[in-house]
Amino acid sequence: xxxxxxxxxxxxxxxxxxxxxxxxxxxxxxxxxxxxxxxxxxxxxxxxxxxxxxxxxxxxxxxxxxxxxxxxxxxxxxxxxxxxxxxxxxxxxxxxxxxx
Amino acid sequence: xxxxxxxxxxxxxxxxxxxxxxxxxxxxxxxxxxxxxxxxxxxxxxxxxxxxxxxxxxxxxxxxxxxxxxxxxxxxxxxxxxxxxxxxxxxxxxxxxxxxxxxxxxxxxxxxxxxxxxxxxxxxxxxxxxxxxxxxxxxxxxxxxxxxxxxxxxxxxxxxxxxxxxxxxxxxxxxxxxxxxxxxxxxxxxxxxxxxxxxxxxxxxxxxxxxxxxxxxxxxxxxxxxxxxxxxxxxxx
Numbered sequence: 001x002x003x004x005x006x007x008x009x010x011x012x013x014x015x016x017x018x019x020x021x022x023x024x025x026x027x028x029x030x031x032x033x034x035x036x037x038x039x040x041x042x043x044x045x046x047x048x049x050x051x052x053x054x055x056x057x058x059x060x061x062x063x064x065x066x067x068x069x070x071x072x073x074x075x076x077x078x079x080x081x082x083x084x085x086x087x088x089x090x091x092x093x094x095x096x097x098x099x100x
Numbered sequence: 101x102x103x104x105x106x107x108x109x110x111x112x113x114x115x116x117x118x119x120x121x122x123x124x125x126x127x128x129x130x131x132x133x134x135x136x137x138x139x140x141x142x143x144x145x146x147x148x149x150x151x152x153x154x155x156x157x158x159x160x161x162x163x164x165x166x167x168x169x170x171x172x173x174x175x176x177x178x179x180x181x182x183x184x185x186x187x188x189x190x191x192x193x194x195x196x197x198x199x200x201x202x203x204x205x206x207x208x209x210x211x212x213x214x215x216x217x218x219x220x221x222x223x224x225x226x227x228x229x230x231x232x233x234x235x236x237x238x239x240x241x242x243x244x245x246x247x248x249x250x251x252x253x254x255x256x257x258x259x260x261x262x263x264x265x266x267x268x269x270x271x272x273x274x275x276x277x278x279x280x281x282x283x284x285x286x287x288x289x290x291x292x293x294x295x296x297x298x299x300x301x302x303x304x305x306x307x308x309x310x311x312x313x314x315x316x317x318x319x320x321x322x323x324x325x326x327x328x329x330x331x332x333x334x335x336x337x
Contacts, residue, residue, distance in 0.1 A: 056230075
């Protein structure tokens with residue numbers, strides 16, 4: 001059986017890649033996908049702990065995190081479409097004022 | 101041994117696809133790489149004896165969310181991100197040094213023996229923790245309230261997404277109501293031919309005419325209302 005720390009290390013690596021993407025990308029959709037990547041890294045941690053401690057709670061959390069991610073996807077993409085309609089661009093550096 | 105091979109295979113695939121998500125400049129290629137991350141994570145969930153979560157991962161993430169993302173990418177016709185000079189160039193060596201320190205720290209902690217006694221996590225007995233039945237039992241007994249709150253959350257997200265993405269209608273240009281005789285009687289023949297636009301500050305004539313027009317409109321409506329009510333009364337009488 002694989003040690004628990006391997007899964008945690010993999011999760012940490014994925015989360016770090018997600019953070020890096022949010023920092024270095026300028027496209028709103030790509031930042032959004034990096035956020036999804038971070039959520040998945042956290043899910044991996046939850047499932048690993050759930051399996052190793054024989055407790056189903058972690059997997060229930062994963063289920064709810066997935067629901068929140070789906071809701072976030074709907075609202076986030078709605079915001080992205082609204083920004084694109086107003087600015088004809090998805091560059092977050094250009095969307096830096098709170099008016100049209 | 102087989103489990104270790106599978107972990108290395110799918111873990112490496114997940115990390116590689118994640119790096120591709122970040123490194124690609126075309127959002128569509130990023131999205132495809134992200135699907136790869138999701139699928140390899142689902143395989144890792146299978147190795148962790150969580151088949152329900154693996155199935156939900158494929159259905160919800162790789163199926164629903166990524167279809168939504170790809171749909172938006174296609175809809176918006178997003179161009180590739182342009183290369184631009186790095187603004188904070190002097191921070192790169194500092195970042196590399198800090199990352200090296202962090203990795204050394206993590207390696208030191210991971211290889212450190214003789215700390216607090218380590219949890220024995222190398223053996224997992226066979227159980228029903230990851231099966232659908234146990235998840236359903238937990239979801240509908242102990243965690244019923246979060247489950248119900250989640251439904252409210254989804255409803256809010258639904259309404260919010262529709263409100264945000266709706267194409268807001270431009271204010272419809274309503275034609276000016278016709279005033280049969282009164283306007284021309286009061287304001288003269290040439291009133292109708294004047295452009296009714298923005299009144300410049302200081303243009304007293306236009307201001308006065310606009311106010312006169314407003315009063316005429318109000319009076320006409322009052323008269324009309326009075327007339328209709330009296331007509332009804334007469335009809336009843």
